[in-house]
Amino acid sequence: MLKRNILEIHVLVLAFMLVVWYFPTNFNFLIWNxxxxxxxxxxxxxIRATKSTRWLKWGLTAAWVVFFPNTMYMVTDFSHLSSIGTGLMTETQFFNYAILASGVLMGMLFGMSSAHAVAIAYFGEKKSLQTLAFYAGLSLLSAFGIYLGRFLRLNSWELVTDMHGVLTQVAQAFTTHSLVFVVSFGALQLAILLMYHVLRKM
Structure with a gap:
């Protein structure tokens, strides 16, 4: 049943990508995002399903942390609404708004679900303080990752292809501008993750 649900999720994602690719919108970047x-x-x-060694689980978790900001990054894609206007007046705007919102919400749901799954894999259902600390640290790291992606245009895989260049830019990114962004978007993500966690428990 679980495998079937996972397959259905990927089919829905593929269908969304095909819609974005086939129909004229200003948001083809959503396919990649x-x-x-x-x-x-x-x-x-x-990570949650693995029964193998700790090293594999930690390696998967490290990769997950690197790629996780790509999920919450999508909330910043709302900035692209300026390309079609912020009012809901025309049929073109209706369609573009629906496409953009679908992509953003999809990405955020993947982020919330994956964070919840990793938290359960490491802390179980009852360790609330550890889970809270995990979400808080993840939110700040992710917010900084979003800043690097949105403003410095860095991508997750560049840690492998150009680690030295990435680390150089990261060292130069600690500014008042980045601090305000990280605190603001870190708080936003923490609120979202905690709300999702509580709703899942209910």
């Missing part, structure tokens, strides 16, 4: 957002979701499922 949604693809990057589902990567940490798949990694989280693997």
């Amino acid at each position: 949604v693809f990057l957002a589902i990567v940490p979701f798949d990694l989280a499922l693997w």
Whole structure:
């Protein structure tokens, strides 16, 4: 049943990508962004299901942490609404708004679900303080990752292809501008993750 549900999720993602690709919108970048957002979701499922060595689990978790900001990054894609206007007046705006919102919410759901899965894999259902600390640290790291992606245009895989260049830019990114962004978006993510966690428990 679980495998079937996972397959259905990927089919829905593929269908969304085909719609974005086939119909004229200003948001073709959503295809790539949604693809990057589902990567940490798949990694989280693997982390929770793995029965192998600790080293494999930690390696998967490290990869998950690197890719996780791609999920919450998508909330910043709402900034692209400026390309079609912020009012809901025309049929074109209706369609574009629906496409953009679908992609953003999809990415955020992948983020919330994957964070919840990893938290359960490491802390179980009852360790509330550890889970809270995990979400808080993850939110700040992710917010900084979003800043690097949105403003410095860095991508997750560049840690492998150009680690020295990435680390150099990261060292230069600690500014008042980045601090305000990280605190603001870190708090936003923490609130979202905690709300999702509580709702799942209910």
